[in-house]
Amino acid sequence: MSLVKLYDTTLRDGTQGEDISFLVEDKIRIAHKLDEVGINYIEGGWPGSNPKDIAFFKEIKKEKLSQAKIAAFGSTRRAKITPDKDQNIRTLIQAEPDAITIFGKTWDFHVREALRIPLEENLELIFDSLEYLKSRAPEVFYDAEHFFDGYKANPEYAIKTLKAAEQAKADCIILCDTNGGTMPFELAQIIKDVKKHIKTPLGIHTHNDSECAVANSLHAVEQGIVHVQGTINGFGERCGNANLCSIIPALRLKMGKECISAEQLRKLRDLSRFVYELANLSPDKHQPYVGNSAFAHKGGVHVSAIQRHAETYEHLRPELVGNTTRVLISDLSGRANILAKAEEFNINLDSKDPVTLDILDNIKDMENRGYQFEGAEASFELLMKRALGTHRKFFSVIGFRVIDEKRHEDQKPLSEATIMVKVGGKVEHTAAEGNGPVNALDNAIRKALEKFYPRLKEVKLLDYKVRVLPAGQGTASAIRVLIESGDKESRWGTVGVSDNIIDASYQALIDSIEYKLHKGEEGEAGKK
């Protein structure tokens, strides 16, 4: 296997993405995770940009990393001053990183329009800056900004800029597709041309504006590039950078390139989710390799086949990247989906059992009426238990009332719910206020039941989604409510559908509470 070095820029280019910002503490925690996963270089930020990035380089020195090197990022010197007088270059050295990466201009258009200096002077900026840094940092990398656009516009000049970096003895020259518009077939040919002129090891840094960042990075490796830059989850300026969560498994599992170990690869999904969490963003469920849907099978034909052999519909075993196969339930399901789900819930079901067909018919009918079980697996589990006769009725609701009242146009509306429930032989009648009618109803149901089932105190309502479903033939439009609840151990989704939003919410709330009570009972049974 040939070796490819991985260079992560989540903490620098990643933070140039809209909505992405990390505290110094977040950056330190992410650096540790990147180190554990075997990333060779972690670009921590641009110390010449802001105090937070300076603080990162100070703090990271106190940490013990197992193998990763820390890189600091900056630009070539400004025109008309020497590198020793350039504040940006000085802060790079003061940061005392293991490696320094500076970017410089390749594209004549940029030299004229962005820097507004003569082309020759830009070559001096590149050479001087790298030569100065080379004797002051253990390793020095050169990011050739806009390399591919520059090469297409003026190949001779673009190569001259790389030669300036080579003469200054940069340890690696990184070809950047800064605007992200290069196509994989163009990129491969340009790299072939570059290799005729440049002997310094080459790297790649691509952006995703044409959705080709990962493909371009992999093509670059095919062309002999040995250093790959990218970010976790593809965070980065505009449409983002090349996504290392896709590049790494492709390098190792599809291209036979040595980068991280099999054990480290199994931590990839955790790393992806950790970075989303610290960025305060919801994970992209459709993300290849590491997303929740990456190995989620919905079509009945697919589910039937993967149960015979997973590779029929999976390009690799999800466990290799720390993910798992999932089976989704919908009106596209067949018996195989139901059987797979039953197994997941430890329910014994046979494909010839008439109950299996009953469940399937019931689901198709309910989905036709607007239910959706993909995000409501707890409701589905209860539905199966009801069909099998293993569902326990912990309580019954005799009735409820919800009042929403606004007493004056300047006042906030008041929401109050009353509910009457029966548990065993006892009837409980309670009222509760809430922040809106659904919250009031949730509070009232729980208040009435917590007395009998104290474990309900652990349940929290985590998410609430409402969707207005279009009217079907002869039917009025309906409302679907999906609720996500959780306790300290797990999270579960439930669904309700009605032409009345309160009733739809009520169904989803009741399912959530019943699910928690069943879960607790099974837990207790397991302990006995």
Ligand SMILES: CC(=O)SCCNC(=O)CCNC(=O)[C@H](O)C(C)(C)COP(=O)(O)OP(=O)(O)OC[C@H]1O[C@@H](n2cnc3c(N)ncnc32)[C@H](O)[C@@H]1OP(=O)(O)O
């Ligand atoms: C392709 C990339 O992603 S490169 C990384 C981009 N990232 C960032 O810009 C984030 C961090 N940036 C910053 O904090 C600020 O822009 C700073 C501190 C670097 C500079 O701030 P300012 O001095 O106020 O300049 P400003 O941001 O307005 O303009 C950029 C300056 O850099 C100069 N510049 C741009 N590229 C280079 C280069 N490769 N070498 C030298 N100077 C450069 C521009 O000419 C301009 O200087 P000028 O206004 O004197 O002509």
Ligand SMILES: CC(=O)C(=O)O
């Ligand atoms: C250096 C860099 O971030 C770019 O060219 O995109």
